[in-house]
Amino acid sequence: QSALTQPASVSGSPGQSITISCTGTSSDVGAYNYVSWYQQHPGKAPQLMIYDVSKRPSGISDRFSGSKSGNTASLIISGLQAEDEADYYCSSYTRSSTWVFGGGTKLTVL
Amino acid sequence: EVQLVESGGGLVQPGGSLRLSCAASGFTFSNYEMNWVRQAPGKGLEWVSYIDSRGSTIFYADSVKGRFTISRDNSKNSLYLQMNSLRAEDTAVYYCARPNPNSGGWRAFDYWGQGTLVTVSS
Numbered sequence: 001q002s003a004l005t006q007p008a009s010v011s012g013s014p015g016q017s018i019t020i021s022c023t024g025t026s027s028d029v030g031a032y033n034y035v036s037w038y039q040q041h042p043g044k045a046p047q048l049m050i051y052d053v054s055k056r057p058s059g060i061s062d063r064f065s066g067s068k069s070g071n072t073a074s075l076i077i078s079g080l081q082a083e084d085e086a087d088y089y090c091s092s093y094t095r096s097s098t099w100v101f102g103g104g105t106k107l108t109v110l
Numbered sequence: 111e112v113q114l115v116e117s118g119g120g121l122v123q124p125g126g127s128l129r130l131s132c133a134a135s136g137f138t139f140s141n142y143e144m145n146w147v148r149q150a151p152g153k154g155l156e157w158v159s160y161i162d163s164r165g166s167t168i169f170y171a172d173s174v175k176g177r178f179t180i181s182r183d184n185s186k187n188s189l190y191l192q193m194n195s196l197r198a199e200d201t202a203v204y205y206c207a208r209p210n211p212n213s214g215g216w217r218a219f220d221y222w223g224q225g226t227l228v229t230v231s232s
Contacts, residue, residue: 051218
């Protein structure tokens with residue numbers, strides 16, 4: 001199972017919006033609406049930010065949103081803040097009853 | 111409060127074995143499927159294995175199939191990962207992860223442990 005494709009890095013200034021893409025195949029991202037996004041700060045465990053493509057867990061800011069079109073999902077962070085600087089990973093359930101993660105994107109807040 | 115606490119990591123030689131444990135609390139463990147996810151140093155996340163709530167349905171990543179065995183003991187609120195024939199590429203922090211019951215198919219992980227480091231080296 002190949003990893004989902006994410007940009008290695010993205011950056012933005014405080015207050016701006018950024019988008020992180022996540023490209024898979026018709027066997028994973030395109031197969032189900034089971035794409036999730038995780039934020040990970042250095043030395044910490046991942047934190048769920050978005051599930052089922054566009055839903056936010058309780059306590060997650062509405063500055064975080066998700067979408068999907070075909071085999072590509074996207075995480076949008078609006079009103080960028082310094083504390084948003086972290087690594088972000090997408091994940092998808094697959095037709096093989098397994099999960100696949102993206103390679104990760106390092107977000108830098110300038 | 112939901113808590114997942116992994117243990118059992120350490121240094122092991124190539125070809126060796128190790129058993130990881132994950133102690134769960136703060137929720138009805140026997141109602142939940144569980145997963146192991148790993149992260150090699152400086153690398154991304156990799157899903158490793160899944161087990162359903164009763165231990166009757168199990169899946170593995172191709173990279174560990176035939177070498178790793180996932181199991182659980184609901185009476186002890188514990189999840190396990192038996193790792194055999196370990197290789198250098200198995201070096202990683204291993205996390206146990208609980209699925210989000212609000213997800214339509216329970217296909218996202220809302221609680222993670224702090225992780226336990228496994229180092230495979232001679």
